[in-house]
Amino acid sequence: MDINTRQQDKPSFMRALTFALRGIVYVFHTEANMKRHFWLFNLLALIELILRPPADTVAISIFIATCVFAAELFNTAIELAVDAAVNFEYSRIAGLAKDAASGAVAMVCFGSLFAAVYILVHSTPWRFRLFSNVHPLSVVILDVAIVIVWALRFWPMSKHPK
Numbered sequence: 001m002d003i004n005t006r007q008q009d010k011p012s013f014m015r016a017l018t019f020a021l022r023g024i025v026y027v028f029h030t031e032a033n034m035k036r037h038f039w040l041f042n043l044l045a046l047i048e049l050i051l052r053p054p055a056d057t058v059a060i061s062i063f064i065a066t067c068v069f070a071a072e073l074f075n076t077a078i079e080l081a082v083d084a085a086v087n088f089e090y091s092r093i094a095g096l097a098k099d100a101a102s103g104a105v106a107m108v109c110f111g112s113l114f115a116a117v118y119i120l121v122h123s124t125p126w127r128f129r130l131f132s133n134v135h136p137l138s139v140v141i142l143d144v145a146i147v148i149v150w151a152l153r154f155w156p157m158s159k160h161p162k
């Protein structure tokens, strides 16, 4: 079956968005590393809600977190494509392709550690600001990001067409 047949009644932007969301939800449900990234994102959000850095720092940290999610999505896409291409047979090149894809995720995670250290240093002196009204825009950004990421993580996984 043509993969576009099922959703041709929707406008192309909505169709593309539906496919993208389906891919994200699939990876959140199936990849152990993506679930780890999800909990690390929650830890980051909680620390930022407590230390309350300025909104520009929060926005950049959320962007970096989405880069980690995106890297894991690319990694999974490459793994699936490689498995489909070699039909789960052993292939040295297939193995190398998967190693390189995992390396990309490791690189982004490594880079994000520097950002985490920067945020922690930048937020000194550390004060417990969870219930304060310091930097209210930071709270708005974090709340919106948390709601979106939780929705993507726990959205029910749809069945893929064969």
Ligand SMILES: Nc1ncnc2c1ncn2[C@@H]1O[C@H](COP(=O)(O)OP(=O)(O)OP(=O)(O)O)[C@@H](O)[C@H]1O
Pocket (backbone or CB within 6 Å): 031, 033, 075, 079, 086, 088, 089, 090, 091, 092, 094, 095, 096, 098, 099, 102
């Ligand atoms: N078809 C294959 N041929 C040769 N080596 C492979 C093949 N499939 C996987 N490998 C090797 O096993 C490793 C793990 O592959 P696997 O598909 O299990 O990924 P994974 O454990 O889900 O990785 P990740 O933790 O990055 O999601 C690869 O990095 C590669 O070195």
